[in-house]
Amino acid sequence: MEELSTEMRGMTMYVAADGGPVRFPITGRKNHTTHLHPSPKGGYLMLPSESYSEYRAMSVLDVSHSVVEYMAQPHRIETADWSYTPDVGAIVTHSLIRELRKGTPFVLACLKLPPDRSLDEPYEKLVLEIKRDLDREKKEYAAKLREAGALYAVNGYHFHRVEENPGLNACDISIFPAILMDFSANVPERAVFAAWHHLMGRNGVSTYDAMVDALGGGPHGIEAAHCLHGRGLIWIDLTKNPLSDPQRTRVAMPPLRGKNRALAKQLFREG
Numbered sequence: 001m002e003e004l005s006t007e008m009r010g011m012t013m014y015v016a017a018d019g020g021p022v023r024f025p026i027t028g029r030k031n032h033t034t035h036l037h038p039s040p041k042g043g044y045l046m047l048p049s050e051s052y053s054e055y056r057a058m059s060v061l062d063v064s065h066s067v068v069e070y071m072a073q074p075h076r077i078e079t080a081d082w083s084y085t086p087d088v089g090a091i092v093t094h095s096l097i098r099e100l101r102k103g104t105p106f107v108l109a110c111l112k113l114p115p116d117r118s119l120d121e122p123y124e125k126l127v128l129e130i131k132r133d134l135d136r137e138k139k140e141y142a143a144k145l146r147e148a149g150a151l152y153a154v155n156g157y158h159f160h161r162v163e164e165n166p167g168l169n170a171c172d173i174s175i176f177p178a179i180l181m182d183f184s185a186n187v188p189e190r191a192v193f194a195a196w197h198h199l200m201g202r203n204g205v206s207t208y209d210a211m212v213d214a215l216g217g218g219p220h221g222i223e224a225a226h227c228l229h230g231r232g233l234i235w236i237d238l239t240k241n242p243l244s245d246p247q248r249t250r251v252a253m254p255p256l257r258g259k260n261r262a263l264a265k266q267l268f269r270e271g
Contacts, residue, residue, distance in 0.1 A: 009154045014076045018043050019074035039070070040183060047072035047203065054087050056168050057106070059083070061088070062183075064110035065097035065235055066252055068123060084148045088128040094121040095171040097158050105170035106162045113235050113253075119255045120226060122136045127152055130162045136178060171239045181239070182223045184229030191215055191224050192263065196236050196253070204253040209246035223249070232260055 002017040025048055027032075028249055035055040035186045036046045049055040049072060061067045074089030095118045099109035129145060131137065133211055137145075150161040162168065198214035199206055205213075211234065212221035222243070228234045235254040236242055242249040256264055 006179070008077075008151075010151050011077045013079070015074070016049055019043075019071075021071065022076050023073050024048050025050050025073070028271045037072075037102055041067060041069045042071055043069075045071075045182045050087075051130070051132065053132050053145065053162075053164055053168065054130045056173060057088065057128065060107050060168065060173060061090060061108050063176055063229070064096075064236055064238055065232055066093040066112070066114050066118075068092065075129075077151065078152070079147075082144050082147075083143060086127045086148075087130045090126045090128065091123050092126045094124050097124050097126065100158075100160055106160070106167035106237060107173060109170070110171050112236075112239050112251055114255055116255050119257065125157045127159045128162055129156050129159070132144050132164045146266055159195065172241055173238075175241050175243065176238070180228045180229060180230070182226035185223045186226040187227045187231075189263070192228065193234055195228055196264070197226075199253045199258070206251045207247055208242040208249035211251045212246070213238075232257065233263075 001022070003014045003022065004017050006013045006015075014022060034051070035049040037049055037055060037058050038044045039047050039058060041062055047058065047059060052075055054072070058070075058072070062068050070088055070090035072088055073085055076083055078084075088147045089214065095112075095114045099112060100106070104112075135185050145161065152159040178202055194214055195211065198211060202210075208225070211225050212218075215221040215224040215228075225234070229236045229238075232254060233256075235252045237250040237252075
């Protein structure tokens with residue numbers, strides 16, 4: 001695999017020349033479960049996850065409105081003494097970094113509705129180490145992670161270690177793969193207009209069941225709601241399962257970025 005290198009403060013960073021994972025550890029010969037995940041936020045490349053924890057974390061990144069894009073095995077850093085390849089590298093909102101610094105569990109930080117001020121803040125580079133239980137790691141590896149975190153910090157990256165508990169267990173995320181399947185649905189612009197008009201009539205906040213009804217109800221309404229969330233056009237509070245608690249699951253108008261903001265101007269001008 002062809003690699004490109006960049007000299008940085010205290011380390012050298014290597015990335016794949018094609019922009020994909022710098023290593024592909026899924027060989028079919030592991031003695032534990034591994035996964036391949038075609039993420040929309042990774043250009044639909046087949047992203048490798050070496051554990052169920054990594055796979056679950058990727059599903060959180062996919063549904064988060066605070067994550068713009070991400071890559072598995074994004075780069076390798078090398079010093080004179082060691083090398084390290086993180087599990088995930090992501091471009092995220094500054095509001096997500098704030099939540100992680102506050103100690104908010106990873107999944108809850110990712111699922112939170114970004115504030116309007118996030119539109120005026122620069123994106124941040126986030127590097128993730130994902131493990132089921134980091135306390136059980138060998139002392140040498142834990143020391144390397146501390147050194148890696150310090151080097152990332154002086155080079156403008158944020159380094160965060162995600163553990164299953166509470167990082168991925170603070171809420172039920174088992175429905176996320178099913179929700180992700182609806183992200184690629186063919187939802188027409190009139191559904192976007194209907195969803196936004198519904199929210200405007202409720203001061204920007206509604207419930208999941210009311211939104212599904214506004215989008216036609218039934219399976220098609222559910223599919224449309226999930227798709228619009230995935231496109232960043234509405235926000236669904238996924239800290240609870242919306243299908244099992246539709247009347248108490250919040251839906252809101254998110255900060256609109258880029259082409260979504262342009263679409264809003266177009267639709268309301270035409271409407």
